[in-house]
Amino acid sequence: MQGKSTAAIRTKYTIREDTPDETDVYVTDTQESGPTAVVVGGIQGNEPAGYEAAEDIKTWSIDQGTLITIPRANPVAIRRGTYSNDNGNLNRKFPPGETPTTPLARAIWGVIASYDPDVVINLHSSKGIYREDVGPDGVGQAIYPTTASGAAQDAVNTKGYMNEFHLDESFPDFYRFKCGNLIDGTRPLLVHKVDADLDEPGFIVESTRYGTDLQTRCRWELNIVRHLLGRQGMHRTYEN
Numbered sequence: 001m002q003g004k005s006t007a008a009i010r011t012k013y014t015i016r017e018d019t020p021d022e023t024d025v026y027v028t029d030t031q032e033s034g035p036t037a038v039v040v041g042g043i044q045g046n047e048p049a050g051y052e053a054a055e056d057i058k059t060w061s062i063d064q065g066t067l068i069t070i071p072r073a074n075p076v077a078i079r080r081g082t083y084s085n086d087n088g089n090l091n092r093k094f095p096p097g098e099t100p101t102t103p104l105a106r107a108i109w110g111v112i113a114s115y116d117p118d119v120v121i122n123l124h125s126s127k128g129i130y131r132e133d134v135g136p137d138g139v140g141q142a143i144y145p146t147t148a149s150g151a152a153q154d155a156v157n158t159k160g161y162m163n164e165f166h167l168d169e170s171f172p173d174f175y176r177f178k179c180g181n182l183i184d185g186t187r188p189l190l191v192h193k194v195d196a197d198l199d200e201p202g203f204i205v206e207s208t209r210y211g212t213d214l215q216t217r218c219r220w221e222l223n224i225v226r227h228l229l230g231r232q233g234m235h236r237t238y239e240n
Helices: 048-057 075-080 103-115 151-165 190-198 214-231
Strands: 009-015 023-029 036-040 066-070 119-126 142-145 202-208
Touching (some): 036 103, 048 214, 066 103, 119 190, 119 214, 151 214, 202 214
Parallel strands (some): 036 066, 036 119, 119 202
Antiparallel strands (some): 023 066, 142 202
């Protein structure tokens, strides 16, 4: 637990203003040299753990660097509680090495690129569990790193931390977090674009909706983000 930074400047601005996609970006600048991190939630509107966790993260105090949060990246899908918006799956609109293919995707990528971040974390949830034969097919309970130097080890350390300290004994072993496959910049997903275009650590975080409640999933995702940011040298701080 770190001491609270007292000089932080908090700002908010809107992207896609006066359109159905209108959504807010939150910036906490400690005015202390350190990493720049971007956290994105709500790419899919039927995955509330991601955007609820990001709504909490936008309020965090940190010890150094700058934290940018886009809690509700896909407001139309969130309002509808759907996976996609009218332009399809937003998380398939970020082709590596090319311009994003929808106005909302371009606006989101414009935010990310403008800050030249040291790490990008995209929060999701899945109906099933990664590489388990129980429940529906899915990719939950995993942290997926980019190929950037150090990212895979960060994912390994964070999943170990979660399994040791934040996985209640009431959950069977198949709920244990895993390090997922490498995000290698070959698909038109947001974090794939981070890998290909920025060559910086990026992570897809996936909790599972199978047999879990929203509060539990949010708690898991908040602790994963806190640990991943700590691995980059950015620590959440608390008032005394």
